[in-house]
Amino acid sequence: MDAKRARSEAVIYYKFRKTKNKSLEWLWAAFRYALIIGISFVILYPLLQKVSVAVKAKEDIYNPTIYMVPVNFTLDNIRMAIELLDYWPLLGNTLLFVTVITLLQAASCALAGYGFARFDFPGSNVLFTLVILTILIPMSTLMVPMYLHFRSFDILGIVSLLTGKDGVNLLNTFWPSMITAATANGLKSGLFIYIFRQFFRGLPKEIEEAALIDGAGGFKTFFRIMLPNAVPPLLTVILFAFVWQYNDTFFTTLFMSESNLMPVNIAALPADASQQIPLMLGVGTNPNVKADPNYVAMVVDTGILLAILPLIVMYWFVQRYFVESVERTGVVG
Amino acid sequence: MLGVAFILPWLLGFLFLFAIPLVQSVKFSFNELIIAPGGYELMNVGWKNFNDALFVDANFNRILTDSVAAMLVDVPLILFFSLFAATLLNQKFKGRGFARAVFFLPVILASGAIASAEAAGLINLVGNSEAAKEVGDAQSGVDILSMVIMLDEAGMPRWFIDYIIEAVMRIYEIIRSSGVQILIFLAALQSVPAAMYEVAKMEGATPYESFWKITFPMVSPLILTNAIYTIIDSFTDSPVTQTIFATAFQTQNFGLSAAMSWLYTLVVGVLLLIVGVLISRKVFYYN
Structure with a gap:
């Protein structure tokens, strides 16, 4: 019981x-x-x-009952913003610039990362400490010397020897960013070198020894064996380099303040918009006639949306690699 | 010597685009720099630039302390939020892929240009920047007062209430600057061996206990990494950097700008050192 x-x-x-x-x-x-x-x-x-x-029409600005979904749809804002930004040539130019820089940066950082991961030469540890130092020093410290350097660019006085002038002015061309990227000193390059080094250190040494026995030289081993194995860190670095370069305002305003690039033009958009919109609306050049500030703000917002749209579209396709790539690079392990 | 060949591009870049500019920057900070056709002239002024930056310039002092203080406030908040978000995203639930995609969206949208254009757009809208700020605050639409009263009645100390309120007010900024940190923590969480959790569960540990006894120690090295990353990341569009930039290229006072940037570097360096030492004492290394 x-x-x-x-x-x-x-x-x-x-x-x-x-x-x-x-x-x-x-x-x-x-x-x-x-x-x-x-x-x-x-x-x-x-x-x-x-x-x-x-997509909101002008009539809806002062309608307090509207939340998010407008009553009158229009594509005028988008048309206006495209015209103001000169969107398509601007986008093409920016994408070209960013792609070139990204590829150069990935290449140079992969080389340096591999060099630091696999070779013990005198001073290699000291040099790697210096890589870490480049991550830690704020960019503003090097700003003025770099600016002056590229304003009259000259390698060891060769140019002035040949032409008698004081170097070449490279500002407002792609060159300053291309040179810094190709020499692994561009935007956040130290971080990318670190990522590559961590990954290459994690790969088994036997792969290279086998290649060496089969008669491949150091560079051949790197390009034929190691690089095809290094897809995860390459992906990570390319993704982040692309995104950061696309969004960067510091170096672009420093080196290319007058170039046709997305970050520069977007930063200048509010001023441009309030100046140009009255003209575009056909109100004339009378300085006392101003466009409705609310309307200007609308066009500026549309412009910002257009600027980040390419990134969002790209992100839609590659977002799952973001997580996977960071997991596989071994930054964590 | 092959190794040197691999790092040669970096080495050249380091020498000509980092080391030499660094030395020049030190030199500039003790000189007055005048742009001349095809180059520049230097005039030695001793410590004057540093003196000017600290005691004469009306704003630099305040901006430097403000932004360092903001950084110190932000670092724990961002770390806490990103670890929390990573733990959340590491669990299994429907729509996890979508949630992850949304949480990392700030990584690609964190842009100085867009932020400044947005601020300018808002200024346009309201007329001046002070009003814009107020409108921005009002739009956040959180009933702060009731929260203060609630926390106060719960017997929280005053400074803690202030800190929490600050965090709630700036939740968007904190979420926006946590993307990379969430990514790193998430990768760390997935590298914790599952066997550990199984053993803990067999021994009768609650999920709460296994978080603090297993997860937290295992990811603690990454707390250091993320703390340092957060501090460095805050340089990019900090008001100090903007001030230094404006001093150089708008007022054309290159010497003063170099001095300011060295003061900033010094402060940040000391800060990194302190944070590094403090956190690395508590860090647990598994291997």
Whole structure:
């Protein structure tokens, strides 16, 4: 009798525990979704707002009943922003620039990373410490000397020897960024060298020894064996270099303040917009006639959306590599 | 010698685009620099530039302390949030892929140009920057006062309430600058061997306990990495950098700008050192 009762009590207790665990799990799942949806909303809100503004007609600006979804749809804002930014040539130029820099940077950083990972030469540790130093020193420290350097560019006085002039002015060309990228000293290059070094150190040495025995030289081994194996860090570096270069304002305003590049033009867009829009609307050149500031803000927002659109489209296709690549590079391990 | 061949591009770049400019920058900070046709002239002024930066310039002092203080406030918040978000995204649930994609979106959208254009757009809208700031604050739409009262009644110390309120007010900025850190923490979480959790579960540890006894120690080396990354990342568009830039290229005072940037470097260097020493004492290395 007692044993039976104890057993049924145990069963009840067990069932109670089970339902308790289940409901706790369910509660946690609900809480988790609430959190994730909330944070996602905070991240996506500015983007959604810009999309909403981009298709909103002028008549809707002062309509207080509108939230997000406009009543009158229009493509005028987009047309206006494209015209103001001179969008398509600008985008082409920017993409060309960013792609060139990204590839140069990935190449030079891969070489340096491999050099530091596999070769012990006198001073290699000291030199790697210096790589870390390049990560830690703020860019503003080198700004003025670099600017002056590229303003009259000259390697060891060769140019002035040949032409008698004081070097070449490279500002407002692609060259300053290309030179810094090709020599692995561009934007966040120290970080990329570090990523490559960590990855190459994790690869087994036997691969190279086998290649060496089969008669491949050092560079051949690198290009034929090591580089094809280094897809994860290459992907990481290319993705981040592209994105950071596309968004960079520091070096672009320093070296190419007058060039036709997205970051420079976007930063100047608000001023341009308030100046140009009255003209474009055909109000004339009267300085006392100003466009509605709310309308100007709308066009500026549309312009910003157009500027980040290529990145978002790209991200749509490669976003899963972002996580995977960082996991596989071994930065963490 | 083959190794030297591999790092040669970097070495050349380092010498000509880092080491020499670095030395020049030190030199400039003790000189007055005048741009002359085809070059520049230097005039030695001793410590005057540093003196000017610290005691004469009206703003530099304040901007430097403000932005260092902001950095110190931000680092723990960003670390906490990114570890939390990474733990969340590491769990299995429906729509995880989408959630991850959204959480890393700030990595690609964090752009100085866009931020400044946005601020300018808002200024346009309201007329001046002070009003724009107020509107921005009002738009965040959080009922701060009720939260203060709630925390106060819960017996929280005053400084802690201030800190939390600060965090809530700037939640968007914190989320926006946490992308890379979440990525790094997530990678770290996935490298923790699953067997550890299984053993802990068998021994009767709750998920809460196994977080603090397993997850936290295992990812602690990355806390150091992320702290340093967060500090360095805050250079990129900090007000100090902007001030230094403006001093050089708008007021054309290159010497003063060099002195300012060296003061900034010094402060940041000391900060990194302190943070590094403090955190690395607590870090647990598995291997």
